């Protein structure tokens with residue numbers, strides 16, 4: 292049965308290459324575990340939302356993976372869902388992503404009746420034409436009679452389906468509710484997300500599991516973050532698919548360098564919006 296390696300939040304680029312060493316260590320670890328496929332769960336680039344060079348660098352870096360790969364974009368790749376953030380996702384940013392990495396939303400059918408569905412969380416709730424296309428795609432993709440793993444950079448929510456919007460951190464309520472409605476006529480085993488740079492699994496009594504995957508790049512101190520679940524760790528994630536479901540393994544990598552983004556005093560990224 293298929294085995295998938297997930298590498299989340301590498302944040303690699305040319306002008307600020309601080310996390311490139313960790314990328315290489317994470318790729319070596321993923322390759323050593325001989326998965327069938329590697330999924331890159333967004334924030335692949337340090338600043339692809341502004342930098343063509345970061346996108347070109349990251350695209351070349353993917354050649355180190357021993358397996359085929361699929362990638363969804365994150366906020367640092369294509370911009371924010373918040374229209375007023377100063378770095379909103381827009382057609383030019385989406386076009387840049389697609390030029391370097393291919394579609395920002397996609398599906399891939401695997402053995403055992405599994406379907407991987409990757410979405411672009413950064414267009415949800417934006418009103419962009421790409422969002423309309425993605426909803427039409429999702430309506431088909433989720434109801435094809437297959438067991439689905441949904442990959443998204445931003446989690447759908449931090450605590451629960453009905454929480455207030457925090458656009459920097461999670462999908463907006465309107466998009467979340469529309470997805471929940473789609474899930475009712477689908478068989479979604481798990482929603483797998485990045486962005487939080489933390490490891491977390493939630494197994495509700497009904498509906499999909501929610502998996503937050505650790506980043507390979509850096510950690511964020513609790514004081515910078517909204518209240519949340521999970522464990523601060525860096526590493527990769529392995530998803531083992533079987534007839535009965537998906538087994539999730541978080542794998543710390545001993546030689547990953549540990550960085551806290553706050554220790555750079557805002558020189559790499561501004562402080563996250565708590």
Ligand SMILES: [Fe+2]
Pocket residue numbers: 300302333334365486487488506
């Ligand atoms: Fe990230």
Ligand SMILES: [Fe+2]
Pocket residue numbers: 334365366367444485486487
């Ligand atoms: Fe992110």
